[in-house]
Amino acid sequence: MTSIQEFSVSRTTVTSRICQSVLLICVFWMLFIASGDNKASQGKIIDICVFIVLASMWNLLTGFSGLISIGQQAFVGLGAYSLIVLANGVGINIYLAVIPSAIIVAIISIPLGLVAFRLRGGYFAIGTWVIAEVVRLIVKNNQSSVIGAGTGTSLEVSESLKSGRYQVTTFIAIAVAVVSVVFVYLFLRSRFGLALQSVRDNETGARSLGVDSYRVRFVAYIVASFFTSLAAATYYIKGLSVQPDAAFNIGSWTAPIIVMVVIGGIGTIEGPIIGAVLYYLVRDFVSKHEFFSDPTFLILTGVVALIFALFVKGGIWGLLLRKFPKLTVFPVKRRVHIENFQFDQRGN
């Protein structure tokens, strides 16, 4: 190629602007429901928002950093129990305790990460699970009255906060979901995000270009534990009661999270959101039908995860992209425009 005289680099496209506007309308619609007093719809919005955050964070680890975690329940449980300790133990207002509990969990995640990062690949995955089990057993064997050992405990809500708890929680849940998704988006567009994805794609190559692979991954791990526990704390303001076996349960947290991300599309920002919404709607639908007992639904969930992992690796978002290649909501890739030619980052 001869010298390039005029070129420009862009990320945002017309489609991405349109899609983002549609998403923004959805957020406003959810805010509208949050300000009403339909508790059933508000509860659904809280659950969907919480799972969007959990799925996005698992995807940040697995899809963008190459860290496969099956121990996300550790941060869900820790988030719940930090909230309990701050609200019931210290006496902080439950709403104000959400962010501090996530900060506490982010700090706890540092020593946990130091242990987990001793392992690689699939063994890292089981290692994160063992760590979650250790945390569960420690909480379960803790006899203090604030923690409540194996039987668990309930979040105490002061009289003044009782009215409007669903409304406030819905607002918090929407805020947490929006902030998480926007954070992941900006994070991945930053220098740091580029380093993270380069480590995922080729660790040796990335390191030879001066990327500190251990550090980038560790930061992603801490970010994911922060937001995971933030979502968990939000969830428990709605649910109130916390038991160690439920809060640290792999089947009720990490299993659905993984299925959501795989169905939606691993390694994209849009995938986990689609997966979380779809999974929630399907679960909500089948819970009304007797044919789908809990085991039947879980068997189907497992089989669907298996099928997507084997045959539909890009998930639903990947299928959509194949049909509409220009589709994008959160553009992370850069596009280079040279006169009449167009390249994207991968050279297509």
Added chain:
Amino acid sequence: MNWFNAIIQGVLVGGLYAMYATGLSVSFGVMRLVNLAHGDLAVGSAFIASTFCLATGLSPFLAIFVVLPLSALVGIGLQVAVFNRVVGVDPSYQIVATFGLSIAIQNVLLQQYAANPRALNIGEFGNQSLKLVGDDVVIGLFPLSRFVVAVLVLVLLSLFIGRTRIGRAFRATSDDPDIARLMGVNIRSIYAVAFAIAVTTVALAGIFNGMQTQFSAADGPALLIYAFESVIIGGLGSLWGTLCGGIILGISQTIGAEIDPGWKQLIGHLVFLIVLLVRPMGIFGKDELR
């Protein structure tokens, strides 16, 4: 408290853990595959053995001869249908696929057999024991023979891998599948044999476990974790290390249970984490984890 007895019991349980771990070690060693459904395959085999015994009225020891060939076939089937598609690709798809399989198996078992625990009744043999040191140390005859069988399985397996032609192909595939293929090794059949061995050993372990304690549909994940911890404590790629890892885990658990029944699993996990921090390559591991 009887520490010496706790250690003896821990060693005997450790043999069982090593048998659980063997398959995990083989499938990781040969095809770099981490199978999260490993524990569920053990529980599934125990349920099939139990169904066989109930239907025919025969001893669980005879069920072994029916279930093991069956599990070898299941292993080959799973390898062909599922695992061949995830060997060598991005490990995240491996984890998701085997995790999905694990959830599916667990819930099929739950649906078929409900949540009630079951046991395999081996009659009088289960109660016989040897008494040592003036009745202070009681060694069950069944746990002892189970330990002997576990060691025997490991001896046979290491002879198989170390001395036979297929074993050599195993090692070649483990070192570099592409070069092995160039040298005329049929990689897919090697993978199928490896996975058949993995499922057969874990099925035997599952049946042995069911002969002594009750088991239920949700037990798989805990068994997977014990197997995994044994492999890592002992060091990847060393079958004797795995036996040693299983024994260390077993002893840690029985000593933990001796201190406080709630600490059985916790002490086991903590010992595992300490080994991971102090010696991440495991006790017998040769190089850093890859």
